[in-house]
Amino acid sequence: MTGRKAVHERTGRMLAESLEMPGTMFGRGVGLMFRRSLAPGRGMWINPCSSIHMMFMRFAIDAVFLDGGERVKKVYRKLPAWYGLGWAIGARSVLELPPGSTEGIDLQRGDQILIS
Numbered sequence: 001m002t003g004r005k006a007v008h009e010r011t012g013r014m015l016a017e018s019l020e021m022p023g024t025m026f027g028r029g030v031g032l033m034f035r036r037s038l039a040p041g042r043g044m045w046i047n048p049c050s051s052i053h054m055m056f057m058r059f060a061i062d063a064v065f066l067d068g069g070e071r072v073k074k075v076y077r078k079l080p081a082w083y084g085l086g087w088a089i090g091a092r093s094v095l096e097l098p099p100g101s102t103e104g105i106d107l108q109r110g111d112q113i114l115i116s
Helices: 025-030
Strands: 004-008 013-020 042-046 051-053 061-066 072-079 085-087 093-097 113-115
Touching: 004 042, 013 093, 061 085, 072 085
Parallel strands: 013 042
Antiparallel strands: 004 013, 004 113, 042 093, 051 085, 061 072, 061 093
């Protein structure tokens, strides 16, 4: 499923113009594994999710962990492929974005992300 977008409310900056949303546990588990890249403006919103792994990933990502109200819990910038884990206590979902997508955006813990 695609078509939703993610916007940082405080700055109005677009994080993703088009989000994929895997609808099954298998889809959430596979996520972006085995893909060669993620196009600018694209992303994946994995919900529910409180941690990710980078095994079998071919590229780095920016990962924004969100609580149940889509407020920022933790941001990983350019999390490298095969790195290990990204996680956040209290996270309920994660936005996986192309590397550099969060550069120049002052994402702070508690900031609202509008997903529509």
